[in-house]
Amino acid sequence: MVPEALDFCFELACAGTLVEGAALHTVPVPARARCASCAAEWAVGMPPDLGCRSCSGGGVELLSGRELQILDVEWAEHGRPDVPAEQKG
Numbered sequence: 001m002v003p004e005a006l007d008f009c010f011e012l013a014c015a016g017t018l019v020e021g022a023a024l025h026t027v028p029v030p031a032r033a034r035c036a037s038c039a040a041e042w043a044v045g046m047p048p049d050l051g052c053r054s055c056s057g058g059g060v061e062l063l064s065g066r067e068l069q070i071l072d073v074e075w076a077e078h079g080r081p082d083v084p085a086e087q088k089g
């Protein structure tokens with residue numbers, strides 16, 4: 001997951017809805033990989049580096065970096081738009 005891509009999609013998804021302008025705070029988790037052949041571990045980085053530098057062996061396991069969890073949602077009462085109780089077309 002690329003944080004910038006998530007920010008962009010979040011803004012698009014919120015546009016024109018009740019939560020337009022909502023702020024998204026992300027905590028990036030560095031991607032790490034492990035070689036299945038020699039057990040070397042390294043930071044994958046960006047662009048992703050999935051080749052083992054120790055043995056050039058195949059079979060790379062991604063240890064972290066796929067996490068996507070919603071830890072908290074905060075609602076601010078102030079500034080909340082008035083939603084009509086009844087809408088007639």
Ligand SMILES: [Zn+2]
Pocket residue numbers: 035036037038039040052053054055056057
């Ligand atoms: Zn290796």
